[in-house]
Amino acid sequence: MIQPNIPDTDRPRVVIVGGGFGxxxxxxxxxxxxVQVVLLDRNNYHLFQPLLYxxxxxxxxxxxIAFPLRGIFKHQKNLHFRMAEVRGVRRDENVLETNxxxxxxxxxxxxxxSNTNFFGNKIIxxxxxxxxxxxxAVQIRNYVLKQFEECLLLKDESEIRPKLNFVMVGGGPTGxxxxxxxxxxxxxxxxxxxxxxxxxxMNIYLIxxxxxxxxxxxxxxxxxxxxxxxxxxxxxxxGTAVKDYDGLNLLLSNGETIQTQSLLWSAGVKxxxxxxxxxxxxxxxxxxxxxxxxxxxxxxxxxxxxDIGQMLNDPRFPKGYPMVAQVAMxxxxxxxxxxxxxxxxxxxxxxxxxxxxxxxxxxxxxxVAEFSGMRLSGYLAWIAWMIVHLLNxxxxxxxxxxxxxxxxxxxxxDRGTRIIIKRGAAxxxxxxxxxxxxxxxxxx
Amino acid sequence: MIQPNIPDTDRPRVVIVGGGFGxxxxxxxxxxxxVQVVLLDRNNYHLFQPLLYxxxxxxxxxxxIAFPLRGIFKHQKNLHFRMAEVRGVRRDENVLETNxxxxxxxxxxxxxxSNTNFFGNKIIxxxxxxxxxxxxAVQIRNYVLKQFEECLLLKDESEIRPKLNFVMVGGGPTGxxxxxxxxxxxxxxxxxxxxxxxxxxMNIYLIxxxxxxxxxxxxxxxxxxxxxxxxxxxxxxxGTAVKDYDGLNLLLSNGETIQTQSLLWSAGVKxxxxxxxxxxxxxxxxxxxxxxxxxxxxxxxxxxxxDIGQMLNDPRFPKGYPMVAQVAMxxxxxxxxxxxxxxxxxxxxxxxxxxxxxxxxxxxxxxVAEFSGMRLSGYLAWIAWMIVHLLNxxxxxxxxxxxxxxxxxxxxxDRGTRIIIKRGAAxxxxxxxxxxxxxxxxxx
Numbered sequence: 070m071i072q073p074n075i076p077d078t079d080r081p082r083v084v085i086v087g088g089g090f091g092x093x094x095x096x097x098x099x100x101x102x103x104v105q106v107v108l109l110d111r112n113n114y115h116l117f118q119p120l121l122y123x124x125x126x127x128x129x130x131x132x133x134i135a136f137p138l139r140g141i142f143k144h145q146k147n148l149h150f151r152m153a154e155v156r157g158v159r160r161d162e163n164v165l166e167t168n169x170x171x172x173x174x175x176x177x178x179x180x181x182x183s184n185t186n187f188f189g190n191k192i193i194x195x196x197x198x199x200x201x202x203x204x205x206a207v208q209i210r211n212y213v214l215k216q217f218e219e220c221l222l223l224k225d226e227s228e229i230r231p232k233l234n235f236v237m238v239g240g241g242p243t244g245x246x247x248x249x250x251x252x253x254x255x256x257x258x259x260x261x262x263x264x265x266x267x268x269x270x271m272n273i274y275l276i277x278x279x280x281x282x283x284x285x286x287x288x289x290x291x292x293x294x295x296x297x298x299x300x301x302x303x304x305x306x307x308g309t310a311v312k313d314y315d316g317l318n319l320l321l322s323n324g325e326t327i328q329t330q331s332l333l334w335s336a337g338v339k340x341x342x343x344x345x346x347x348x349x350x351x352x353x354x355x356x357x358x359x360x361x362x363x364x365x366x367x368x369x370x371x372x373x374x375x376d377i378g379q380m381l382n383d384p385r386f387p388k389g390y391p392m393v394a395q396v397a398m399x400x401x402x403x404x405x406x407x408x409x410x411x412x413x414x415x416x417x418x419x420x421x422x423x424x425x426x427x428x429x430x431x432x433x434x435x436x437v438a439e440f441s442g443m444r445l446s447g448y449l450a451w452i453a454w455m456i457v458h459l460l461n462x463x464x465x466x467x468x469x470x471x472x473x474x475x476x477x478x479x480x481x482x483d484r485g486t487r488i489i490i491k492r493g494a495a496x497x498x499x500x501x502x503x504x505x506x507x508x509x510x511x512x513x
Numbered sequence: 514m515i516q517p518n519i520p521d522t523d524r525p526r527v528v529i530v531g532g533g534f535g536x537x538x539x540x541x542x543x544x545x546x547x548v549q550v551v552l553l554d555r556n557n558y559h560l561f562q563p564l565l566y567x568x569x570x571x572x573x574x575x576x577x578i579a580f581p582l583r584g585i586f587k588h589q590k591n592l593h594f595r596m597a598e599v600r601g602v603r604r605d606e607n608v609l610e611t612n613x614x615x616x617x618x619x620x621x622x623x624x625x626x627s628n629t630n631f632f633g634n635k636i637i638x639x640x641x642x643x644x645x646x647x648x649x650a651v652q653i654r655n656y657v658l659k660q661f662e663e664c665l666l667l668k669d670e671s672e673i674r675p676k677l678n679f680v681m682v683g684g685g686p687t688g689x690x691x692x693x694x695x696x697x698x699x700x701x702x703x704x705x706x707x708x709x710x711x712x713x714x715m716n717i718y719l720i721x722x723x724x725x726x727x728x729x730x731x732x733x734x735x736x737x738x739x740x741x742x743x744x745x746x747x748x749x750x751x752g753t754a755v756k757d758y759d760g761l762n763l764l765l766s767n768g769e770t771i772q773t774q775s776l777l778w779s780a781g782v783k784x785x786x787x788x789x790x791x792x793x794x795x796x797x798x799x800x801x802x803x804x805x806x807x808x809x810x811x812x813x814x815x816x817x818x819x820d821i822g823q824m825l826n827d828p829r830f831p832k833g834y835p836m837v838a839q840v841a842m843x844x845x846x847x848x849x850x851x852x853x854x855x856x857x858x859x860x861x862x863x864x865x866x867x868x869x870x871x872x873x874x875x876x877x878x879x880x881v882a883e884f885s886g887m888r889l890s891g892y893l894a895w896i897a898w899m900i901v902h903l904l905n906x907x908x909x910x911x912x913x914x915x916x917x918x919x920x921x922x923x924x925x926x927d928r929g930t931r932i933i934i935k936r937g938a939a940x941x942x943x944x945x946x947x948x949x950x951x952x953x954x955x956x957x
Contacts, residue, residue, distance in 0.1 A: 113662065131576075132932060170666075214557065
């Protein structure tokens with residue numbers, strides 16, 4: 070019989086749902102606190118999402134940006150990790166319902182992050198690919214490489230065009246970085262790998278509904294980014310929204326239609342809260358209303374941190390803090406300190422966001438960065454981008470492998486990991502059902 | 514409409530089926546020959562099978578041992594690669610039937626290798642995992658890590674035992690290396706990652722029907738291997754065959770029963786020939802009878818090289834050459850030279866196998882190796898094993914990444930890639946059907 074098997078102690082139990090930036094920083098902050106920490110995640114690894122786009126474009130191995138959660142916490146004795154999917158909460162009993170059984174809590178922290186928002190458009194949801202998980206990034210890589218292989222089997226230009234039109238929707242960092250990486254693939258890799266491919270038919274579009282890309286940065290950075298992308302051959306269309314899509318024809322708000330079979334969607338994210346929360350605290354975008362201690366409104370011991378929480382205590386951010394790693398990390402850390410202080414009779418301190426800046430890479434030798442009042446662009450910003458990402462990547466081995474990949478790619482103009490991992494035809498064994506398989510197929 | 518779209522030239526066309534060790538060495542040998550080379554593979558990468566077991570045991574990224582075939586041949590102008598699955602051959606027309614259409618050939622070379630042989634036992638085939646493809650290795654990694662996670666959710670020892678009994682069937686290099694790697698996982702990784710796991714219940718069995726492991730090597734090496742494995746905690750059972758399995762109870766020929774839910778099968782391989790070959794040339798083990806030029810009996814222009822071909826011109830190997838990379842590489846190379854010579858009016862030279870030796874790693878600092886009349890074991894053999902494998906691995910980037918992983922693992926006793934890549938619950942997009950998807954699910 071499946072049961073969580075978490076030992077009962079006389080310490081209060083903090084249950085954290087989600088091993089993203091918020092969850093792991095909270096768990097670390099509780100290292101020496103007199104609590105029992107239970108960390109739950111549906112995966113057994115922490116994912117470094119900022120580099121997902123490089124996995125999707127065959128620049129990095131999937132394993133390089135994932136770090137096993139058990140590895141992170143192997144020296145933290147007060148922490149128990151369980152791979153689990155959360156179903157809901159019974160607040161009156163202080164019990165969390167999961168697929169591995171009920172788990173009692175004294176403090177519950179929801180740190181489930183966000184997922185792709187298709188804004189209710191079912192057809193787009195069915196045909197477009199989001200990019201929030203490792204498996205999605207690998208799917209994009211597989212899918213894109215398959216498009217190139219399949220183009221070689223076609224003679225009719227009208228069949229080839231939609232396969233070679235790659236459309237990124239959403240001009241945030243994800244869309245910008247994906248578009249830039251595709252432009253580099255076209256320039257450096259495809260002519261060598263696919264000399265027979267009619268590359269002049271390949272187009273890369275970046276479509277953004279608002280007037281500029283990277284809207285969270287300054288107008289100068291936005292302009293430089295758009296120029297940089299145009300320079301390497303991306304068609305940037307701002308002030309343009311997606312109206313409709315049927316799996317082939319993408320209708321835009323300016324009346325244009327692009328034929329594409331490769332629609333990559335990063336136009337928005339939303340929260341996926343757990344059920345059982347008080348009425349009215351879950352907003353239409355799935356975020357949960359919290360006070361400036363990250364406490365969920367209407368509860369006394371349930372918190373929400375990171376993307377999933379919406380806190381309105383800063384006039385600079387009237388719609389809540391941006392859904393970025395920085396906020397999650399800082400909220401996780403502070404909630405940890407608050408819980409610790411509270412147990413010693415101290416008061417909770419309100420959260421104050423310290424904006425450390427933001428950056429996005431456009432392509433080889435080219436990025437934009439803004440921090441501490443400085444604005445960088447070009448080569449220097451690109452170096453800064455690499456250093457910041459390497460430093461934040463979890464684990465020495467991952468840092469090293471990523472560095473080697475970048476180093477290698479810089480000097481050889483090559484990308485190592487352009488392989489299509491697919492399930493074999495007949496010889497795949499059906500493994501027995503597992504509690505960790507919500508999907509009937511084998512997991513991978 | 515899908516068609517192979519291979520340009521017609523006045524050069525004779527050599528169609529190679531399979532991008533393994535045999536296929537790529539043949540293709541390379543034809544680099545400057547006045548022929549058109551068409552290389553087909555169901556995957557877009559060459560797989561370095563000797564290191565598969567390290568992927569299965571979370572020591573290496575899958576991408577590190579796969580190298581894109583297009584990358585290997587990007588400078589070879591007379592070669593066209595197509596991702597394709599072969600269905601059969603129409604010999605009277607010199608046409609190969611594939612899932613991307615018919616392909617005409619002047620020379621056809623079958624280099625499809627071998628796959629796991631379950632010797633007709635359907636129940637074992639259904640429940641055991643083979644290890645011949647990248648996806649199988651990743652499946653093993655996922656599966657094994659899931660067993661550990663699931664054990665934590667169980668209290669009843671009778672439920673935990675079968676999950677922690679890992680049984681390798683087949684005492685060849687694959688079984689030996691897998692068993693050794695599992696023993697290292699148990700010793701160095703699991704106590705840290707799973708402090709709550711009842712590790713004393715974990716057993717690693719290596720079962721071999723013949724009287725000794727590594728039967729292709731000397732008796733001394735066999736003995737040292739068995740001793741080395743026992744030393745690190747593997748239960749080696751030679752002269753023991755598998756009688757039956759029902760998914761839980763594994764019945765052995767000595768009357769013992771082992772309860773296991775983790776049965777890894779490397780007890781044999783067989784060929785999977787294409788249909789349409791002359792009657793009688795395909796042997797019961799799926800290999801194709803060839804003469805000493807690798808020509809398929811009863812044909813004039815169809816060849817079989819590597820594992821799939823069975824050549825009987827060497828009294829040392831009365832059942833044909835061993836199904837190892839060395840034979841495939843040498844046969845590929847020589848067939849290339851023969852075809853080139855033949856086109857210039859020269860004669861085909863018969864194949865002569867030059868045995869370069871063999872080796873297997875048992876664990877940290879411990880391996881056996883035999884070459885040029887020398888027998889090594891222990892640390893020196895282990896170093897030799899690493900050097901030989903690194904040198905033979907395709908591509909500078911892969912060599913570097915593998916080296917870094919080994920280096921890191923040696924000094925930290927850590928394994929970086931112990932992540933479970935699984936398909937998410939609900940948010941996976943169903944991508945449109947592709948010619949490269951024999952499976953209805955998304956490929957990965």
